[in-house]
Amino acid sequence: MDDNRPKRRKNKYNPYTLHTENGKYYISFTDINDKSQTVQVSKNLFEQFDKFELEDISEMNEYDRHLEHFILSEEMLNKRNNSMIRTLEENFDFYQDVKNLHMAINELPEVQKRRLKKYYFDEKSFKEIALEERCSYQCVQRSVYRATVKIKNILKNL
Numbered sequence: 001m002d003d004n005r006p007k008r009r010k011n012k013y014n015p016y017t018l019h020t021e022n023g024k025y026y027i028s029f030t031d032i033n034d035k036s037q038t039v040q041v042s043k044n045l046f047e048q049f050d051k052f053e054l055e056d057i058s059e060m061n062e063y064d065r066h067l068e069h070f071i072l073s074e075e076m077l078n079k080r081n082n083s084m085i086r087t088l089e090e091n092f093d094f095y096q097d098v099k100n101l102h103m104a105i106n107e108l109p110e111v112q113k114r115r116l117k118k119y120y121f122d123e124k125s126f127k128e129i130a131l132e133e134r135c136s137y138q139c140v141q142r143s144v145y146r147a148t149v150k151i152k153n154i155l156k157n158l
Helices: 043-084 088-106 110-121 126-133 137-156
Strands: 017-021 024-030 036-041
Touching (some): 017 043, 088 110, 110 126, 110 137, 126 137
Antiparallel strands (some): 017 024, 024 036
16 A cells, blocks of 8 residues: 555544555445445545545534533533532531631731731731831741631630
C-alpha cells in the first residue's frame, strides 16, 4: 500500500476505507453478507469519496464539540444548582455562624480587632502591619494569634 493519507475515524454510517496502491484508487468496505470487499474506482470517484469523508469527519467533530459543550454545561448547571441549594436549617445555621463571628470579633480589644482585620481581610503581612503601626513583627503576630484564640473560645462557649 502506498497511500500517504492519514487514517481517519469512521462512524457506522461511513464504513468504507479509501486507499491507493501503485497509482490506482480503491474503496474497501464490508458488504451486507459481512464479507470484505475492495473495489477499484476512478480517480474522480475516489476524490469525491475523499471529499465526502472529510466533510463527514468535520460534521462528526462539530457534533462532538456541541455535545461536549452541552454535557459540560448541563454538568456545570447541575453542580451550581446543587451547591446553591441550602435547606432552611442550613441557611439559618450559616447566618447564625456569621452573626456569632461578628459578635466575637466585636468583643476583642481595639488593637487586636484592627490587626486581625488588616491581616485576614486586608491581606496584609505581619511585617506590613508592624511598619504601619510602628511596632515589632512579633507584637503583631502575637496580637493576631491571641485574637484568633479569643474568638475560638468565645464561639465555643456559645
